[in-house]
Amino acid sequence: MKNILIIRSVSFQQLDLNIAAIKDKYPGYSIDILTHEHGVKLAQKYRNIDNIYVYPYKEGFKYGNRVEEIQNKKFDIVVIPVTNISGVGFFNVLRYSKMILADKRVICNVVSNMREISDFQIYFMNIKSGLFKIFSIVLTAVMSIFMIIFLPLKLRKITKK
Structure with a gap:
């Protein structure tokens, strides 16, 4: 059966x-x-x-x-x-x-x-998931660097006004 x-x-x-x-x-x-x-x-x-x-x-x-x-x-x-x-x-x-x-x-x-x-579709989803994780880590790192460098400068301008 x-x-x-x-x-x-x-x-x-x-x-x-x-x-x-x-x-x-x-x-x-x-x-x-x-x-x-x-x-x-x-x-x-x-x-x-x-x-x-x-x-x-x-x-x-x-x-x-x-x-x-x-x-x-x-x-x-x-x-x-x-x-x-x-x-x-x-x-x-x-x-x-x-x-x-x-x-x-x-x-x-x-x-x-x-x-x-199919097995291939599941493996592809696994690869896609890993790529999205890497992309989100890289984007977060870039945005963090941007914020660390430019946010204090922008805040100084605001406090001077």
Whole structure:
């Protein structure tokens, strides 16, 4: 039987809608959920969920944090629900999904539209994120130098008037 793992990174209210869409799109698949410990009781309300795996860490999904129960298990599809249309802001979950053995990864947005995301796209997002960090550091350094040099001069002019 084909299986799906949903990495619960959204509210259960949204997940209610997403699970219905996932079942419609992938009929006959076995569905499992990976959730934080505080979400287990709420995840148990779903009748068609076969397994609930606990993410044993208090922090958000982080690359490197292993879940022993699924470490060697292979899934046909890993679904990453997101609370917006584009998936922006969920890079940590996408990156974490790379630790899970899967044939493909799918983003399911707030309106339950699903699109496959490739390994290359996730790696590209990682590179883009790193470039933005470097750019912001350089821009902050340049602005700081500008402020340190020119702000005191400007303040002296203001106090003289």
